[in-house]
Amino acid sequence: MRTNRNQTAARRRSGGFTLIELLLVLVILGILAGIVVPKFAGKTEMARQTAAVSQIATFSTALDTYEVDTGRYPRGKNGLLDLVTMPRDVQNWHGPYMQKDIPKDPWGNDYVYECPGKHNPSGYDLYSMGPDGRAGTEDDVTNWQQANQQKR
Numbered sequence: 137m138r139t140n141r142n143q144t145a146a147r148r149r150s151g152g153f154t155l156i157e158l159l160l161v162l163v164i165l166g167i168l169a170g171i172v173v174p175k176f177a178g179k180t181e182m183a184r185q186t187a188a189v190s191q192i193a194t195f196s197t198a199l200d201t202y203e204v205d206t207g208r209y210p211r212g213k214n215g216l217l218d219l220v221t222m223p224r225d226v227q228n229w230h231g232p233y234m235q236k237d238i239p240k241d242p243w244g245n246d247y248v249y250e251c252p253g254k255h256n257p258s259g260y261d262l263y264s265m266g267p268d269g270r271a272g273t274e275d276d277v278t279n280w281q282q283a284n285q286q287k288r
Contacts, residue, residue, distance in 0.1 A: 181267065183242075184242035184243065184267070185242075185277060187242045188241050188242050188264045188266075188277040189277055191239060191241065191242075191247070191264075192247070192262055192263070192264070192277060192278075192279050194234075195216065195219075195234075195247065195249075195262055195279075196262065196279055198219050198233035198234050199219065199233075199260065199262075201233050202218070202219060202229075202231065202233050205228050205229060205230045205231075206226050206227065206228050206229055207227075207228070209251045209259065209260050210223070210249075210251060211251050215249035215250075215251065216238045216247065216249050217238060218231075219231060219232065219233040219234045219238070220232045220233070220234050220237060220238060241264035241265070241277075242264075243264070243265075243266065243267050243269065245264065245265055245269055247262060247263065247264055248261070248262070248263050248264075248265065248271060249261070249262050250262075253280070255278070255280035256279070256280055260279075261278070261279065261280060262278070262279040263276050263277060263278035263279065263280075264276065264277040264278075
């Protein structure tokens with residue numbers, strides 16, 4: 137009879153983890169997270185910057201095709217929307233020049249399109265206001281910065 141009780145008690149003790157063991161595992165996971173998470177934190181913002189550069193390049197291709205077909209870049213408030221829907225006052229529009237609707241930038245803001253541009257007087261300015269959502273700050277992603285980098 138005693139052996140039966142001893143076996144049952146031994147099974148109960150070996151069946152689970154103690155509170156100290158669980159706390160130790162949590163501490164180890166916390167330390168690992170503290171080491172790994174900061175290494176990946178900056179990657180998200182860098183990926184958004186890259187996505188904005190890529191979208192601006194896509195817009196540039198569509199805008200250049202529009203200009204070849206119609207003889208001018210889109211003007212006015214609609215600007216980029218003219219790439220998707222045919223404007224009333226344009227001849228030889230062979231669009232849509234974008235596969236889908238005009239996307240927002242990776243931070244959820246509209247791209248800013250100006251024609252004629254201040255930085256490209258014979259063309260257009262196209263930019264994202266970046267993560268701060270304000271124009272004219274150092275985090276803006278622009279088509280004139282990309283053009284200057286390609287010339288180098």
